[in-house]
Amino acid sequence: MGRQGNSSARGTAAGSSSVRKPSAAVYRRRRLAAGGALLLAIVLVVSGFALAGAFRGGSQQASSTQPSSTDSASAASAGAPSASAPATPSASPTPTVAPTPTCNQNLVTVTAATDKPSYGPGENPLLTLKVTNGGTVPCEVNIGTSQMEFLVTSGADRIFSSKDCQASSEDLVKVIAPGASETANFPWGRNRSADGCKAVAAAPGGGGAYYIFTAKLGSRASPKAVFQLN
Structure with a gap:
């Protein structure tokens, strides 16, 4: 028995000594x-x-919809904007300015007239050009000699034009009030004229003949004004 116990003890010791330790x-x-x-x-x-x-x-x-005082103080100390302060400054409303009405040049009319319906021998007709603003707002109109023409005809015969021998041509812009008019007068010497102010020997006939006066201002032309030369 004693030998077997020693053998067992030696086997156990030998077995325990045979177990390997883990590596590093x-x-x-x-x-x-x-x-x-x-x-x-x-x-x-x-x-x-x-x-x-x-x-x-x-x-x-x-x-929560409103920040507490503690949160606001904490945000202020941290340099963050408060939630109750507006992000951008409010701008004051700009007053509305009504636009200036535009003049309707189509409402500016030209008319022609003579100082008498008929003229005796030796009487010279006075031709009148009249410009009227028929609109409701003032209109700027060029009524200079560069735009005006006093034209006398008889049927298809061109008798006289103020542009044929016009010495100078200039602009004259005026503001015509609503319903107001500007007039220009031209005394006609009962003579003929030609383009370029060429000399014309013949004179318009009298004896009760009828003539037509047309006033022109730029592209505008008046209705015909009829008069008689005796």
Whole structure:
């Protein structure tokens, strides 16, 4: 019995001495694994606190419409704008200015007239050009000699034009009030004229012949004014 017990004890000791210890590499891997697990646990704890704070802040912002005095003071100390202050300054309204009415040049008319319906021998007709603003607002109109023409005809015969021997041509712009008129007079010497102020020997006939006076201002032409020369 004593020998068998000793043999068993020696076998156990020999068996325990035959167990190999872990190498240094195994120890390093175990330490790295333990350290990684600890770091992961710390990250999860910190993330949990951050998520909890975010959800608490979101629920508070959604449920409240006015910032508390504590929140306003904290925002002011942090340099953040207060929620109650306007983001941009309000602009004062600009007064509306009514547009200036535009003159309708189509309502500016030209008429022709003579001082008498008929003239005896030796009487010279006075031809009158009249410009009238028939609109409701003032109109600027060029009534200079560059625009005017006093034209006398008899049927298809062109008797006289004030432009044929016109010495000078100039512009004269005037503002004509609504309903107002401007007039220009031209004494006609009962003579003929030709383009370029060429000399014309013949004179218009008398003896009760009828003539037509047309007043022109630029592209505007008046209705015909009929008169008689005796």
